[in-house]
Amino acid sequence: MSAKTRKPVLIVGLGRFGGAIARTLERMGHEVLGADTDPRLVQEFAGDLTKVVEADCTEVTTLEQLGVSDFEAAVVAIGTDIEASVLAVLALSDLGLTNIWAKATNDKHARILERTGATHVVFPEQRMGERVAHLLNERLLDFISFGEEFAIARLKAPEPIVGLPLITSQCRKKFDVTVVGVKREGENFIHAVPDTIIFEDDELVVSGRIADIEKFSAI
Template identity: 70%
Template sequence: MSADKRKPAMVIGLGRFGGAVATTLERMGHEVLAVDTDPDRVQHYAGRLTKTVEADGSENGCLRRLGATDFGSVIVGIGSDVEASVLTVLALSDLGINNIWAKATSESHGRILERVGAHHVVFPEERMGHRVAYLVNERLLDFISFGDEFAIARLKAPEFIIGLPLVTSQCRKKFDVTVVGVKREGEDFIHATGDTLIMPGDELVVSGRTDRIEDFAVGKG
């Protein structure tokens, strides 16, 4: 999708999470209106985002003046102030915003956000904690969990499949995982097929249940 077709987004709360979301959206070609009550944060992002405003996003009237209903998505990045987080989502819901994303710091916080109108609730600290735990053991190079025991991981090719085509190694039958692709140093990403030969030094992108990916990484059938 080209930049001029990307819908504008509003980000309320410019802490580490909100700031990262806002700057990433800007790099992706979205126009971003960022809102925070802290003048220092607003000043920090002033030259990096389409527009930054010092304002209270939990006030319905303020959101109307900022044109919140003109944005395709609104992301509430407020985390430490639970009351402000909830009131902001409630105000956005009252305005009829139909794509509200909100950061939660706990399960109870997340449930409240959903009840007052958030369409998507994210738990960045919890997810990062899980990701770090899987990376610490050094079997996996990267890891994305989808919260339902399913994950996609990048890992070094296990010794037991090196020199074999994938159809011979029977990854899916033995481990119930799917090798999606292979990255070889100095070469483009390879979309895996049954005939793909695994070489020393290859990195694999694998999908499946988290526990089965762990077993596959160490050759534990």
């Protein structure tokens, strides 16, 4: 289904997290309805989104007036007001929305959101904190985790495998990581094959368990 034929997305709360999601979706071609109780934020986003309203989305009647039951998805990006966050999720669930994303500040908040109807709960501050911690390792250039154990990372080629084809360095067997691709200065990204030779300044994209990636980057 193309973005033009998709139903609109509601973003409740236009702070840093919600605002970033709203603007990104808009750039991707989605219709976005942004809602916030702060008139300053409503004014700030008025020219960026399909529609922006000053509204309290904790009330079912307000959401009904906005036509939310016809929306593809909703994101409750309210951060500090946990009560408002939970009530907004509950109201959206009561209207039959089945794709509700919600921002949580802690595990207890997350459990309440899930029980009141959130289908996806995210911890943006926690995930960003973890990502920064991994990137403080100077050899890791980028890092995306999947759950608590697995990740994909971009890193500088470790010295022991420089000058060797991957079939010889045996990264998967020796280090429990898979080299997915290689980025060489001045060249396009290439998918790694057994005969790929690693040069000194290469950047590698690797996948595996987080602990194994960290060890591999430090060899």
